[in-house]
Amino acid sequence: MKVLFLDESGDHNLRRIDPAYPVFVLGGIVVDRSYLHHTLTPAVDSFKKQYFDTTDVIFHTSDIVRARGEFSYLADPEIRDTFMHGLNRLVAEADVRVMACVIDKQAHVDQYGDFEFDPYDLALEVLIERFVREIGPTSHGGIIVAERRGSVLDAAIERAWVNLCRTGTDRVSATRLSDRIVDLVLRDKRANIAGLQLADLVVSPIARHALGKPPKEDWRIVESKLCRRESGKYDGHGLVILPKKRG
Secondary structure (H helix, E strand, C coil), X not given: CEEEEEEXXXXXXXXXXXXXXXXXXXXXXXXXXXXXXXXXHHHHHHHHHHHHCCCCCCCCHHHHHHCCHHHHHHHCHHHHHHHHHHHHHHHHHCCCEEEEEEEEHHHHHHHHHHHCXXXXXXXXXXXXXXXXXXXXXXXXXXXXXXXCCCHHHHHHHHHHHHHHHHHCCCCCCHHHHHHHEEEEEEECHXXXXXXXXXXXXXXXXXXXXXXXXXXXXXXXXHHHHECCCCCCCCECCCEEEECCCCC
C-alpha cells in the first residue's frame, strides 16, 4: 500500500494575502507503507539520535530555519551547516516521491472572483487525482495522511473528503476514487510521524521555487523526487501551479 503524507506552506486565506508570501502550497511524499515502517522511520529516528540523543524531536521547517526551541543550537553557523548537510542527505536517500499543488492566491481571486474555490480543497482534489494515478490499478492501494490544523479546519477537510468520495473529481470518478484510496486520516504533528515530518521538509522548498527564490540544495533534492509523466516532465503532474497561465 502507498501512503500520501500531506503538509502545507502558507495559509489558505484569500481575504488577506501577504504580498511577501502570496502562495498556498499543499504537498508531500508518496511512500510504500512497508518501506516507511522498516526503513524510513528507523532512518529518521537514527538521524535524530545522532543530533539530539533522542527521537522525541519533531522536524518543523520554520523552527529549523529560525533556530527555535530544540533547534536553537543551529544558530551556530558551523553546527547548522553540518546539520543541514545531514538532513538534506536523509531526504535525498529516502525512497519517496513528491507531489504538490501551488495556488497563486491573488491570481486565483482575480480569475474566479466570487466563484473562487478554497485553496486547500482545490489543491487536495488535484493531489488526489495524481495519487490515484500513482496507485495504479490496485484496489485499496493507498491511504492519505494529512496534518491536523485545528477543529474547524479539520472538519472542513473531512467534509471535502466525503464530498469527493461521493462526487469524484473532473478526472477520477467517485467509484474509482473509493476503490483506490482507503481513507483520508488526520494526524497531529506532535504524534512524531516520520512521513508527516518529511512532507513538512519538502513543501517549503517548493514554495520558495514558486516564489522565484534562488534555488538551494533542498529544492534540487525535492525536484529530483517529483512525480513525473512518462516523458520525464513534472510540470502539471508532480508539481501543479494554479491557476494555469493563459496564452
